[in-house]
Amino acid sequence: MTLDRMFHALADGTRRAMIERLVRGPATVSDLARPFDMTLPAVVQHLAVLEAAGLVTSRKIGRVRTVQLAPEALTAAGTWISEQRLPAERQLDRLEDFLTAPKEHVR
Amino acid sequence: MTLDRMFHALADGTRRAMIERLVRGPATVSDLARPFDMTLPAVVQHLAVLEAAGLVTSRKIGRVRTVQLAPEALTAAGTWISEQRLPAERQLDRLEDFLTAPKEHVR
Numbered sequence: 001m002t003l004d005r006m007f008h009a010l011a012d013g014t015r016r017a018m019i020e021r022l023v024r025g026p027a028t029v030s031d032l033a034r035p036f037d038m039t040l041p042a043v044v045q046h047l048a049v050l051e052a053a054g055l056v057t058s059r060k061i062g063r064v065r066t067v068q069l070a071p072e073a074l075t076a077a078g079t080w081i082s083e084q085r086l087p088a089e090r091q092l093d094r095l096e097d098f099l100t101a102p103k104e105h106v107r
Numbered sequence: 108m109t110l111d112r113m114f115h116a117l118a119d120g121t122r123r124a125m126i127e128r129l130v131r132g133p134a135t136v137s138d139l140a141r142p143f144d145m146t147l148p149a150v151v152q153h154l155a156v157l158e159a160a161g162l163v164t165s166r167k168i169g170r171v172r173t174v175q176l177a178p179e180a181l182t183a184a185g186t187w188i189s190e191q192r193l194p195a196e197r198q199l200d201r202l203e204d205f206l207t208a209p210k211e212h213v214r
Binding site: 001003004005006007008010011012013016019020023024073074075077078080081082084085087 | 108110111112113114115117118119120123126127130131180181182184185187188189191192194
């Protein structure tokens with residue numbers, strides 16, 4: 001399931017840091033590996049999780065693989081969260097309205 | 108790490124369905140278990156994951172445990188996603204501006 005894979009991919013600080021980097025533009029695998037104290041195979045494994053979740057795409061030209069954020073990355077995850085937050089926030093608003101309503105209006 | 112636990116908790120369809128139910132208001136553990144073909148201990152285990160992630164709180168009165176969505180649930184996860192999406196969307200906007208710019212302005 002897409003949301004399962006997407007949220008699983010985001011449940012790791014290294015993978016989130018890779019996305020934060022890719023938001024600024026495409027990067028090679030070596031670029032992405034640099035900030036992390038991690039073997040290249042480990043980095044490639046994290047990228048495979050991000051790619052399986054549809055969050056990034058990559059292409060290899062010669063010996064260099066370049067990774068970029070998928071255009072619609074995070075949309076599904078963001079939409080699901082918003083859908084849950086909006087009703088919850090409306091509930092809080094109603095509670096606040098009730099608590100701050102002038103008492104003379106309560107009969 | 109909070110975001111790790113939160114995204115991990117969301118990476119499961121049963122746990123997301125529980126949140127979708129709790130958005131409508133508090134529920135007992137039995138209420139939450141009803142739609143799922145699952146043992147009660149399995150349901151309790153999913154709730155423990157949601158509670159550890161700070162997404163729900165629960166309290167036991169007598170023999171009945173009632174679960175409710177945490178007021179700030181999903182805020183951290185939603186904020187992180189928005190922060191990544193906004194720059195990506197700005198990149199897309201700039202690309203669109205470039206592609207749709209009147210050609211006489213390109214020198």
